Amino acid sequence: MNKNYILMAVNKAGKNVYIDEVPNGKQCGCFCKECGGELVAKNNGKIKVHHFAHATGNDSIQCSQTALHILAKEIIAEERCVAIPRSGKIEFYSADKVELEKSLGDIIPDVFATVKGRAFMVEILVSHAIDEEKLDKIKEHRISCIEIDLSGKTFESKEDVRAALNNPCNMKIIYDDNSRLIQERKEILLNYGLKLKIYRGGIVICPKLCSYVPTYFCEDCVFGCKENNSFMRCGFILPLVLKPNLRVVFNIILKNNTVMFDDEAKRYNDSHFGWKATEAVQRAYISRSF
Ligand SMILES: [Zn+2]
Structure with missing residues (x-):
């Protein structure tokens, strides 16, 4: 398993914050989204990668995976540009609306986007790929879905994650409603x-x-x-x-x-x-x- 830096945390107000948006050290007042543990911001150096570390010194893989998952979703919501399947191919569109963790009743897509009045889903793969059960539900909803695979990679900054999110090589069509x-x-x-x-x-x-x-x-x-x-x-x-x-x-x-x-x-x-x-x-x- 590659090392992944914790680049995203939750501040006292409950808002997701990026490592370069907070004061250095314990002053950052941030917590880990996964375990709730107190975090220390290490964002002073010019050479070392800016990242959060648990105050206890115990950074688990799950904690960094959760942080990466949040960062990826936030970037897509920020850019409002989504990759969608169209007749077997992946195309990029500017979304009218992007919603994170919106409940569709039986599933909660990572990213739910509306493009020209049509719904699309983006799933971010960090540790768990979409299973059969979720795939069946996606098909039932008839919402085209792509999965972006960020697993097994090391990201040192938001720009790294952004580049990976925009790289079609990391994308897989899960369900293409247009073909259907x-x-x-x-x-x-x-x-x-x-x-x-x-x-x-x-x-x-x-x-x-x-x-x-x-x-x-x-x-x-x-x-x-x-x-x-x-x-x-x-x-x-x-x-x-x-x-x-x-x-x-x-x-x-x-x-x-x-x-x-x-x-x-x-x-x-x-x-x-x-x-x-x-x-x-x-x-x-x-x-x-x-
Ligand atoms: Zn944690």
Whole structure:
């Protein structure tokens, strides 16, 4: 086991504090989060690593692991930048909100982040990896999760920990809800095809064509997506009044994929009709997620 310095402690006010934020020695007035023992701040030197030590002289591995775990979470909350799985790959996003130790009922993720209205989890591995039971619960909640492995490494400063947290080599996708979503969409599309409908002056594209029902029905649909925290229907809805040229509108939306569509469709207001989506369009439709 590598030595890990205690870089984080709890002050008298109960706040988590970093070694360089407190006075030197016993003056720091800090305690160990793990064992509750009194800590001494060793942050005067220029050569030695700044760290906390137990006043009793007895620094246990558990105490340093707990301190590292707290520091890692605090850094993520501070940066509000989270790594999330997207179709088998890890991407970095700026989070709208980051919450630490938020209870989801049966699990408490280390980091619970909201990115574009969607929930994500980050687990910090210092001593215990996610077990089967927790994995099952994560899947039940359908929250994409990555694990960042900080075990077996030595960290001498907050910057060290920050670098490790931002290094994709330390990351593992635990559960990717986006992949699950795409798979379910593929299956539905295979069964239903992609249908199109003009409705209330807008265009609706939906495999089940359920979009004429109130939006809340779509919330359980795998084609539903959220934008800016408000729910969007599964299909694209565009005001025809503003953009009368459907062909142009579609080409813009579907990123210049060729769409077989007739401007005459406008006269079929409030009725759906056959529409053959190209494979490229179907792919674009399946993979969109936010
Ligand atoms: Zn301790």
